[in-house]
Amino acid sequence: MxxxxxxxxxxxxxxxxxxxxxxxxxxxxxxxxxxxSNYEIHRKTQKEIDNDIQEKINIFLSARKIEGLSNVTISGYKTELSMFAKYMNKAVVQVTTAEIRRYLAHNKDWMISTVDRKLSVLKSFFGWLVQEELLLRDPTLKIKAPKKPKRMPKGLSIEELEIVRESCETLRERALMEVLYSTACRLSEIENMKITDINIQEMSARVVGKGDKERVVYLSYKAIYHLRRYIKSRNDECDYLFVTTRKPNRKMTDRTIERIIDKINKRANISKKLTPHTFRHSFVTLAMENGADLADVQHLLGHEDPRTTLIYAHVSEERKKQAHKRYHVQ
Structure with a gap:
């Protein structure tokens, strides 16, 4: 006592x-x-302290939903925090910095980017608890993000892009590929795009990106052409732009789109890994090569922070060589 x-x-x-x-x-x-000295004090055992971590997670997710975070982001938070809660299995107040470090290091198969994502979610969670005065201290405060290797994202060259085009076998595959490339949309944005979002005359589309923010993206002549052919070939009443082939037709999930791109990738047999995000990288790479302004590219991609766009804005060796010739003082 x-x-x-x-x-x-x-x-x-x-x-x-x-x-x-x-x-x-x-x-x-x-x-x-x-x-x-006037009191008899009995300290609770760990078993007696309520395991409230899942309750706190639910409150956090509800608050984030009210704040306008997208369902995709909320779902990602829920998955990460549920894994963390299962590993800890104790009250939030009992979680220490050392235990969080052990959690982040316990799975040797996790890549640095995975650990970085998990830490980011935990920092958001514990930071919010402190801000809302549900917790006194933030155990993630002293944990630094892991250093990520500085690898430039690899987009497709013009030649590789043509190979990918020729590797499409169906109208849906070609339309999907062209829309992914010309709009530089995220996978979730393509998944939720509807036919009514397309403006053929303006060659544009309205998409809802991160944080439920709407923006306009643009379609190339090739994208419009192949999109029209694909839509005309359909015989369904589904509102979504890209739908399943089996009846009843419904919108394709992100995993279905990824599987289609995987199939195209195998046929194309190029050295670079082809994913839905590769087309986003390719759009930026080729746009920057053609002299596109960084601010314009930022808005087209739906980035709030221009530093995020800079990740894509690497300059090719050929462009650097030409710039040196143009501006070098003899």
């Missing part, structure tokens, strides 16, 4: 000093001893 009193005094001392760091610690300890 004496040890429990000492623990409580220490915990209260830490709390008070965190809230009011200028307080006189010795005087505080004396006053705490006077007050606590």
């Amino acid at each position: 004496i040890n429990d009193t000492a623990r409580l005094m220490n915990d209260l001392d830490v709390v008070v000093n965190t809230i009011a760091p200028d307080i006189e610690s010795k005087l505080l300890v004396v006053r705490l001893e006077e007050v606590l």
